[in-house]
Amino acid sequence: MTRYEKKIYEIINSSYDHMTAEDVFAELKKAFPSVSLATVYNNLNKLCDTGLIRRISCGDSADRYDRTARHDHLVCRKCGKLADITFDDITQPLKSRLGEDFLYYDLKVYYICPECRKKG
Amino acid sequence: MTRYEKKIYEIINSSYDHMTAEDVFAELKKAFPSVSLATVYNNLNKLCDTGLIRRISCGDSADRYDRTARHDHLVCRKCGKLADITFDDITQPLKSRLGEDFLYYDLKVYYICPECRKKG
């Protein structure tokens, strides 16, 4: 692991935000002012490939990156905002169906967030 | 519903592929040769907003569109290919936790597909 890869991993894993590549770039610059955006993308891709972080694609904007510690996501269908939530772990039924090929799962639950609910 | 919206809805709902906007465009052109790509995007967005179809964002390429009939997805983490699968419906626990704000959920299960497994 290079210093950049390591630091990016730390940034993602110590954050409860759902950071975009630009967010990570801004954060990484604090430690390494001369780092380039391409390096951020390179390392985010590498970390996703090795399964150390995960990508959350929501369609309407830039991809976000998240720690892998088991949790699910709420997505507001009005404003698109993401929130963490943890539902019961459903690994077992998936694993028993897919066997060793199973890696992990990603559960997004769509809802109307409190703010949007208020606005009507 | 306009003729385009209606036809796009039909295309998505009668397909078991996971079509991109370009795929839909190509298909729609068979019925309406002069239609434009912007119309496809407009109507795909409208159909997603009203919940008549759903968007599947996988991060590494263009968004895909899918019928809403209850089913889940397998995603190969090597090649990214999508496949349909249906696991037990977990609506109830989600609904009992979120109440009326709950809309629907989207479950992606990551695995290594048979082809990539073969290649090693």
Place this chain on the structure above:
DNA sequence: TAATAATATTAGAATAATTCTAAATTTAAG
């Protein structure tokens, strides 16, 4: 009908996220 308003479509420009390229730098290995 005809007139008006509202909505949808269009082509192409604009934008934004991400990847690519090829050179330069850093790290690792012999």
Place this chain on the structure above:
DNA sequence: CTTAAATTTAGAATTATTCTAATATTATTA
């Protein structure tokens, strides 16, 4: 050290999608 391999870099290129503003279609009402 020297060489090879991997990483980083800046900026160009690509790609998906949205935006714009003009045109066409559809719906509404007189």
